[in-house]
Amino acid sequence: MTEAPALRRRVQAVAAISCGTALVVIDGAIATVALPTIARDLHVDPASAVSVVTVYQLVLVMLLLPFSGLGDRIGLKRLYQIGQLVFTAATILCFFAKSLPFLLIVRAAQAMGAAATLSVASALIRRVYPPEQLGRGLGINSVVVSSAAALAPTLGGLVLAVGPWPWVFASAVPFAILSLLLGRALPESERSTEPFDLLGALLCAAMFGLVIGGLESAVHGDSPVVSAGVVAAGLIIAILFVRRERDEPRPILPIDLLSRPVLALSTLGAFTAFIATMTTLLSLPFRLQHVYGFAPSEVGAVLAPWPLTTMIVAPLAGALSDRYPAGALGGIGMAVAITGLVSLAFLPADPSWFDIAWRMSLSGGGFGLFLSPNARLIIGSAPVQRAAAAGGLISTTRMVGQTTGATLVAALLAMGLGGGTIPPLTAAALALVAGLCSIARLNPAIRNPPQEETAAAQPAQVR
Template sequence: MPTPRRYLAIAAISLGTVLTVIDGQIAGVALPTIARDLKVDGSASVLVVTVYQLVLVMTLLPFSALGDRIGLKRLYQGGQLVFTIATALCFFAKSLPFLLIVRAFQALGGAAALSVMAALIRSIYPARQLGRGLGLNTVFVSVSAALAPTAGGAILAVAPWPWVFAVGVPFAILSLLLGRIGLPDVPPRGVGYDGLGAVYCILTFGLTISGLEASVHGGSPVVAGAIVGAGLIFAILLVRHELSEPHPIMPVDLLKLPVLALSATCALFAFVASMLLLLSLPFRLQHGYGFTPGEVGAMIAPWPFTTMFVAPTAGILSDKVPAGFLGGIGMAIATVALFLLAMLPAQPHWFDVAWRMALCGSGFGLFLSPNARLVVGSAPRTRMASAGGLISTVRLTGQTLGATLVATLLAMGLGEGRMPALIAMALTIVAGACSLARLNPALRRPSAGELESGAA
C-alpha cells in the first residue's frame, strides 16, 4: 500500500490487535470482584474467561474462509463493530448469564477480526517487509498480554469491574474509523462457502476442548471422555469432508504443503510449552519459594518485555534469513532457558528467575515472527486468509491445551515443581527439530500438484 495510507492501516490493525488480546486477558484479574458483585461462585465466574477463549477457537477458521467470500476488510470491520457493541454491553451486565452471552458475542467479533488479520498485514506491507510487519504485530500481542493484568488491576483500584470492559470502547471506535479510511480493499474471491465444514469445525473444537476442560475441573470422567470422543469423531468427519472440498474451512489443502504442516506443528508445540510454563510458574514461585504475587509478577515480566524487542528484529531478519534457521535457534535458546528454570537453586533470588525468563522470552520471540512470516508468505495469495486463520487457531489451541495440561499436573500434584518446565523443554526440542527440518530444500519447494491444490 502507498504511504501515508499504509500508516493508517498499520495503526488500525495494531489497535485492533491490542484490544482483542487485552480483552481476552484483562477479565482474569476481575473474576473475584465479578463473582462477589453478581453473587456467584468463583468457579462459575471463570466461565467469563473460558467462554471467550472457547468461542474464539471454535470460530476462527470458519470466519477466515468467510473472509475470502465477502472480503477481508468487510469481515474485519464487521467483526470489530460486533466486538465494540458487545464490549459496551458488558458495562450493563447485572447477571452472569447476560455477561456470558455478551462475552460470547465479543469473542465472535474478535474471531472475525483475528481470522483475517495476518492476511490484511500481507496486503498492507510490501513482500520484502512482510516479516517486519508480522514482527510488529507480534510485539503488540506480547505487550498487550503483559500489560493486561496490570491495566485491569489499575482500573479496579479506582472503578467498578464493568469499567474493565468499557474502557476499551473509545479505542475500538477509533480503530474502526482508522480502518474505514486506511485498510486495503482486498476484493472477495466470489467462491462458495463450505457450511457443513464450518459446522464440523465448530463441533470438533468445541466438543474436544470442552471435554478436556471438564475432565480437569471435577467433571465426570465418563461424561468428559464421551464429549472428547464425540469431538474426535467430528474431527475425522471434518478431515474426510474437507479433502473433497475445493474451498475448505479447515485448510487441509495448505497442510498438504510440507513446509506449512511443519510450521503449524512446531508452532503448536511452542505455544503449549509457553503456556505450560507461564501458568505453572506462579504456583511454584509462591508455594514452593514463598515469593509474593507482586514479586512473581516482576519475575515473569521480563519474558514479554524481551519478546517485545526480539520479535520485530526477528521479523526483519526473516525477510532475508530462512525462518527454519531462526526458529531452530530460538527454540534452542528457549530449551536452555527452560532447563535452567527447572533447575532453580533451593533459595533463588528474584534476579535468578528474571534473567532466565528474559532468555526464554528471547528464544520464543526469535521463533514466533519468522514462523508466522513463513506460513503467510508461503501460502498462495488466494488462500492467505485461511493461512492467517490457521496461525491464530494454532496459537489459541496451543494456549488452551497448555492451560489444560497445567490443570492436569496440578490435580496430580506435579504442577508446583520442576515437571512443567521439563515437559515444556521437551516440547521446545520437538518444535526446534520441526523448525530445522524446514531447511530441507525438498520441503521448501512444493510440487506442482501441491501448488495447484493450494491455489484452489
C-alpha cells in the same frame, strides 16, 4: 498513488490492525483480574466466574477458521470492520450485565467479534506490506500481541482500583473505536465467488467446541465418563469433518495448506511452542509462591522479563526473516529457549529476582526468535487467495496451543506435579519438538516442493 500518500495509508492500515489486535488480546486476558470481583457482585461462586474467561476462549477457537473462510467470500476488510463493530457493541452491553448468564452471552458475542478480527488480521498484513517487508510487519504484530498480553493484568488492576468491574471490559473500547476510524485505510481484497460452506463451518465449530470443552470439563473435576463422551463425540465429528474437507476446493479446515510439508511443520512447531509457553507461564506462579515463598505482588515482576524480551526480539526476528531462512532462525530460537527452560527447572534453593529474571528473559527471547519468522513463513508461503485461511490457521494454532497448555497445567496441578520441575522440563521437551520442526524446513525438498498450481496461484518464495 504517489509515495507519500501510499506510505501514509499503509501507516494508517498498520495502526488499525494493531489497535484491533490489541483490543482482542487485552479483552481476552484482562477479565482474569476481575473474576473475584465479578463473583462477589453477581453472587456466584469463583468456579462459575471462571466461565467468563473460558467461554470467550472457547468461542474464539470455534470460530477463527470458519470466519477466515467467510472473509474470502465477503472481503477481508469488511469482515474485519464487522468484527470491530460487534465487539464494541458487546463490550458496551457489559455495563448492563446484572447476572452471570447475561454476561456469558455478552462475552460470547465479544468473542465472535474478536474471531472475525483475528481471522483476517494476518492476511491484511500481507496485503499492507510489500513481500520483502512481510516479516517486519508480522514482527510488529507480534510485539502488539506480546505488549497487549503483558499490559492486560496491570491495566485491569488499575481500572479496578478506581471503578467497578464493567469498566475493565470498557478499557478496550478506545482501541476498537480507533481501529474502526483508521480501518478505512485497510486494502480491499478479491472475493471468492464460491458459496460459503456453512455445514463445514458448523462441523469445525463443533469439533473444537466438543474436544476442548470435554478436556476442560475433565480437568475441572466433572464426571470422567461425561467428559470422555464429549471428547469422543468431538473426535468423531473431526473424522467426518476432515473426510468431507478433502473434496472442498477451499476448505474451512485448510487441509490444502497442511498437505504442504513446510506448512505442516510450521504449524506443528507453533502449536508445541504455544503449549510450552503457556505451560511455563501458568505453572511458575504456583512454584514461586508455594516453593520459594514469593509474595503475589512480587510474582508479576518476576514474570515480566519474558514478555518484555519477546517484545524486543520479535520485531528483530521478523525483519531478519525477510533475509534469512525461518528454519535457521527458529532452530536457534528454540535452542535458546530450551536453555532458559532447563535452567528454570533447576533453580537454586533460594533464588533471587535476578536468578529467575535472566532465565525468563532467555526463554522469552528464544520464543520471540522462533514465532515471528514462523508466522512469516506460514503467511508468505501460502497462495495469495488462501492468505485468510493461513492467517486463520495461525490464530487457531495459537489459541488451541494456549488452551492445551492451560489444560496441561491444570492436570499437572491436580496430580500434584504443577509446582516443581515437571512443567518447565515438559516445556523444554515441547520446545525441542518445535526446534526440530524448524530445522527440518531447511531441507530443500521440504522448503520448495514441486508445485502444480499455475503461476498466479504460486506462493511467495519460502525462506
